[in-house]
Amino acid sequence: MRFDSTLRLLQPLPRFPQEVVREEVSQCRVPCAQARAGGPVHRAFIEALPQAWQDDPDVEIFSRLLWVRAGWYPMSLGYHCDWAAPSGAPGDAPRVETLMANFGGCTHTEFIDAPFEVDDLPPGPSRQRAWGEELAARVARGELRTTRLPEGVLAWFDNAAWHRAMPATETGWRLLIRAIRGLEPSRRHDGQSTFTSVRNTFRPTTPEEEARYAPYR
Numbered sequence: 001m002r003f004d005s006t007l008r009l010l011q012p013l014p015r016f017p018q019e020v021v022r023e024e025v026s027q028c029r030v031p032c033a034q035a036r037a038g039g040p041v042h043r044a045f046i047e048a049l050p051q052a053w054q055d056d057p058d059v060e061i062f063s064r065l066l067w068v069r070a071g072w073y074p075m076s077l078g079y080h081c082d083w084a085a086p087s088g089a090p091g092d093a094p095r096v097e098t099l100m101a102n103f104g105g106c107t108h109t110e111f112i113d114a115p116f117e118v119d120d121l122p123p124g125p126s127r128q129r130a131w132g133e134e135l136a137a138r139v140a141r142g143e144l145r146t147t148r149l150p151e152g153v154l155a156w157f158d159n160a161a162w163h164r165a166m167p168a169t170e171t172g173w174r175l176l177i178r179a180i181r182g183l184e185p186s187r188r189h190d191g192q193s194t195f196t197s198v199r200n201t202f203r204p205t206t207p208e209e210e211a212r213y214a215p216y217r
């Protein structure tokens with residue numbers, strides 16, 4: 001099975017200091033007009049979107065403000081695709097496009113930036129996990145090119161783009177804002193819920209850290 005996995009870096013965006021980033025309000029999959037209330041960083045992001053996206057009432061803005069220590073992970077570990085089809089096959093769901101930007105830096109999501117093929121395993125969650133582990137091994141062997149999301153750049157990817165969290169390179173605030181376009185009606189936000197999740201993940205690396213972390217597994 002073939003995936004055309006890529007991250008396209010489009011254009012630089014205004015940069016904001018930590019004192020501004022930390023005052024923004026995370027947005028839970030709301031239309032562009034509503035997300036402007038998130039603060040000046042959200043407004044700068046929305047104004048950088050193509051006009052067709054800004055005018056599309058079905059585009060959802062989803063953002064997470066997060067404070068991380070150097071070495072923390074901003075989400076669960078492992079390669080995955082956003083908005084993959086339930087089957088996991090790239091052709092089984094309409095294309096869902098995302099425009100995203102990282103404000104504040106700190107953590108830089110790693111995308112596989114090359115087409116690749118994987119074995120056609122039986123569908124299900126274990127297939128996604130097995131593919132993710134296979135991709136991590138290939139990346140470790142230097143067989144697949146990767147690109148990390150830099151700070152302050154508008155970037156594009158779709159639901160064939162495999163990516164994973166990377167450990168924070170510095171301590172501070174990070175605001176990841178994305179615009180999502182192309183969701184099927186059944187997968188769009190219900191317009192009611194204001195719940196959003198924030199995930200920090202710590203991965204012990206030394207024997208001492210492993211021992212201290214063991215009770216939390």
Ligand SMILES: [Fe+2]
Binds near residue numbers: 080081
């Ligand atoms: Fe993701």
